[in-house]
Every structure is written in structure tokens, then in C-alpha cells.
Amino acid sequence: MKVAIVGATGYGGIELIRLLRQHRHVTEISVFSSTQAEEPLTSTYPHLQDVYKGRLQPIDTNELANEYDIVFLSAPPGVAATLAGGLLEGAAAIVDLSGDFRLKDKRVYEAWYGREAADTSLTEQAVYGLSEWNEQAIRGAKLTANPGCYPTAILLGLAPAVKRGLINMKSVIIDAKTGTTGAGKNPSSITHFSEMNESMKIYKVNTHKHTPEIEQLLAEWSPEAGAITFTPHLVPMSRGIMATMYAECTSELNAREWLDVYKHAYERHPFVRVREKGFPAAKEVYGSNYCDIFLDYDSRTNRLTIVSVLDNLVKGAAGQALQNANIMKGFDATEGLEQFPIYP
Ligand SMILES: NC(=O)C1=CN([C@@H]2O[C@H](COP(=O)(O)OP(=O)(O)OC[C@H]3O[C@@H](n4cnc5c(N)ncnc54)[C@H](OP(=O)(O)O)[C@@H]3O)[C@@H](O)[C@H]2O)C=CC1
Numbered sequence: 001m002k003v004a005i006v007g008a009t010g011y012g013g014i015e016l017i018r019l020l021r022q023h024r025h026v027t028e029i030s031v032f033s034s035t036q037a038e039e040p041l042t043s044t045y046p047h048l049q050d051v052y053k054g055r056l057q058p059i060d061t062n063e064l065a066n067e068y069d070i071v072f073l074s075a076p077p078g079v080a081a082t083l084a085g086g087l088l089e090g091a092a093a094i095v096d097l098s099g100d101f102r103l104k105d106k107r108v109y110e111a112w113y114g115r116e117a118a119d120t121s122l123t124e125q126a127v128y129g130l131s132e133w134n135e136q137a138i139r140g141a142k143l144t145a146n147p148g149c150y151p152t153a154i155l156l157g158l159a160p161a162v163k164r165g166l167i168n169m170k171s172v173i174i175d176a177k178t179g180t181t182g183a184g185k186n187p188s189s190i191t192h193f194s195e196m197n198e199s200m201k202i203y204k205v206n207t208h209k210h211t212p213e214i215e216q217l218l219a220e221w222s223p224e225a226g227a228i229t230f231t232p233h234l235v236p237m238s239r240g241i242m243a244t245m246y247a248e249c250t251s252e253l254n255a256r257e258w259l260d261v262y263k264h265a266y267e268r269h270p271f272v273r274v275r276e277k278g279f280p281a282a283k284e285v286y287g288s289n290y291c292d293i294f295l296d297y298d299s300r301t302n303r304l305t306i307v308s309v310l311d312n313l314v315k316g317a318a319g320q321a322l323q324n325a326n327i328m329k330g331f332d333a334t335e336g337l338e339q340f341p342i343y344p
């Protein structure tokens with residue numbers, strides 16, 4: 001299988017290379033850049049010396065569409081919206097890591113992203129790539145919209161309870177923490193070491209663009225779903241997300257029965273590990289495609305606390321993108337993704 005990566009000089013792009021190198025059916029990985037064509041990728045990333053010898057190529061939609069089996073778009077919002085029309089004319093399957101095709105309602109995209117939305121005809125062709133819950137649709141897709149990093153952690157954590165109608169949807173509160181690589185490779189005042197180290201910052205309160213993405217999925221899963229409270233924080237780590245979800249229960253389940261609901265929901269899904277005991281730490285999934293989950297029921301408050309952790313660059317971006325490409329192309333979903341976490 002021949003693979004192309006647009007945005008290979010970014011964090012999502014180099015993570016794709018790391019994973020694709022382990023994939024037994026990938027015969028070629030080509031890398032594309034809008035600013036560094038003809039440069040070897042090692043001039044930006046010396047850690048790839050003797051590992052990846054390819055040079056960056058200029059972006060040519062026709063070549064991408066017709067000479068590759070899979071094209072990963074790992075560029076900022078707006079780029080995929082522009083490229084996808086041309087790409088869809090060729091034979092390549094496309095996995096877009098940005099938010100351009102995740103939201104079905106154009107007005108919602110424009111309100112939360114503050115930019116023009118992609119053509120509705122393109123968005124309509126896109127399948128939302130939450131691998132564990134949308135496998136059937138992904139299997140036949142030509143264009144997959146890879147979910148956001150926070151929505152992946154949050155939706156995997158909430159799905160079993162929401163889909164079975166076991167929580168009061170109006171009571172759901174989501175509190176999440178992430179590391180600096182979530183913001184990509186370009187430094188900013190919020191990710192500057194001296195601002196972020198030994199600190200913790202709340203940001204984009206009630207305005208984060210992942211809010212409507214989470215709400216869109218919850219509304220598909222439950223007629224009771226409405227607006228949610230989602231509060232992100234930046235903490236001093238490079239990779240990782242921890243999402244803590246609180247919800248009031250509408251069932252009579254005890255803590256053990258809750259765990260059984262979750263174990264059952266994910267028993268066929270190797271990348272979602274429901275813990276038997278104890279809440280997971282972000283470090284425990286570092287560098288892997290796992291999302292680890294644990295939950296506890298408090299009979300005093302009748303509330304459930306669900307914690308879900310993942311590596312934002314793997315299960316939150318490149319890993320899930322490869323998992324989706326595998327599903328689209330009929331490979332085993334785990335192909336290229338069997339690395340276990342780097343610990344400690
Ligand atoms: N970082 C994360 O944890 C996650 C990121 N995402 C999404 O994945 C995408 C990539 O993120 P990330 O790798 O972190 O971002 P980076 O900022 O690290 O890299 C983005 C890359 O996009 C390329 N690019 C910029 N402008 C254009 C353009 N006009 N046309 C083509 N390519 C362009 C740049 O490469 P060059 O200059 O060489 O063209 C750049 O290296 C984003 O949409 C992001 O929101 C999704 C989930 C998680």
C-alpha cells in the first residue's frame with residue numbers, strides 16, 4: 001500500500017511515519033509540504049536520520065489522488081476543505097486529521113471555527129472516524145473525518161453509559177487536561193515553557209471547538225442529549241489527555257455492575273482497556289494507541305465519575321487515523337499499532 005502524508009513536518013505527520021513504519025502492508029511513505037518542498041524531512045527532524053530518507057514534495061492534488069492508496073491530511077483547519085474536492089476525484093482513500101469534516105452542520109462549524117466551512121457535498125461524504133463506534137460506516141468510506149483528541153477520550157468514556165440511557169444527560173460535566181503537543185509544533189504564549197511549566201492553565205472555557213463535536217455525537221446516541229459543559233486545561237506534559245466525566249445516574253447499578261457494562265461494551269475492542277481496578281494515569285498509555293478507562297459510582301451522591309486517558313498524538317490523532325485507514329482498506333484494525341506504552 002502506498003501512503004502519502006500532507007503536513008508531514010507537523011507533530012501528527014511525524015507520528016504517522018513512526019506508526020506506518022511498523023505496518024506490514026505499507027510499501028511506500030511519501031511526505032508532502034506546503035513550505036519545505038525538496039528538503040529532506042531530517043533537516044526538520046534529525047531523530048529520523050537513517051530511519052526515514054524521503055524528501056518533502058510539493059502538494060500536487062492530482063498526484064496525491066491517483067498515485068496513492070491512502071492520503072493522510074494532517075494540516076491545520078481549512079486545508080482539507082480546500083484539497084478534498086480534487087482528491088475525491090481520484091482513487092485514493094482520505095483520512096483527514098483536522099476538524100474540517102467532523103461537523104455536519106455548516107453553520108455550527110463556522111460559528112465555532114470562525115472560518116468558512118467545507119462544501120456541504122464534501123462533508124456529506126465524510127464518515128466520522130470514532131473507530132470503535134462507527135466501524136461499519138468507516139469500512140466503506142472514501143473520506144474519513146478523524147475525531148478530535150478530546151472528543152475521542154470523552155466519547156469513548158461516555159458512550160457505554162449514554163447509549164444505554166443510564167445517565168441523566170443534562171447532568172454531564174466534562175473536565176479535561178492535555179499536554180502541549182495538542183497545540184502542534186508552533187510555540188505560542190500558552191505553550192511557552194516558562195508559562196506552562198510548574199503551572200496549570202484553564203483555557204477556552206465554554207468556547208472550545210470540540211464542544212459541538214462532542215454534542216453532535218451525544219445527540220446521535222441519546223434523544224435526551226443537549227448542550228454540555230466541557231472545560232479544557234493545559235498541564236505541563238508533552239503528550240497525553242485525561243478526561244474526567246461526572247454524571248448523575250438514572251439506574252440502580254452498583255460500582256461492579258457499572259464496570260461490567262463498560263467491560264462488555266469494549267470486549268471486542270483491543271485499543272480500549274477498561275481497568276479492573278484503579279483510575280488510569282496519562283503516562284500509562286504514552287506512545288500507544290490505547291485509551292484506558294475506569295469508573296466509580298458514588299451511592300452518596302448518585303454520581304458516576306468516569307476517567308479516560310489517551311495519548312493525543314496516537315489514539316487522539318495519528319493512531320486512530322491509521323486504525324481508520326486499516327478499517328477502510330480491510331486490514332486488521334491493529335496493523336501497525338501494536339506498540340505498547342513507553343513507561344515510565
Ligand atoms: N496535535 C494533536 O494532538 C492533534 C492534532 N489534530 C489536528 O491534526 C492537524 C495537524 O496537527 P499537528 O500536526 O499537531 O499540527 P502542526 O502545526 O504540528 O503541523 C501542521 C502541518 O501542516 C502543514 N501546513 C500548514 N499550512 C498548510 C497548508 N496551507 N497546506 C498544506 N499543509 C500545511 C505544515 O507543514 P508544511 O509547512 O511543511 O506544509 C505543518 O507542519 C491539525 O488540523 C490538528 O488540529 C488532531 C488531533 C490531535
Ligand SMILES: CC(=O)N[C@@H](CCC(=O)OP(=O)(O)O)C(=O)O
Binds near residue numbers: 097098150178179181
Ligand atoms: C493544548 C492545545 O491547544 N490543544 C488543542 C488540541 C485541539 C486539536 O488538536 O485540535 P483538533 O483535534 O480539533 O484537530 C486545543 O485545545 O485546541
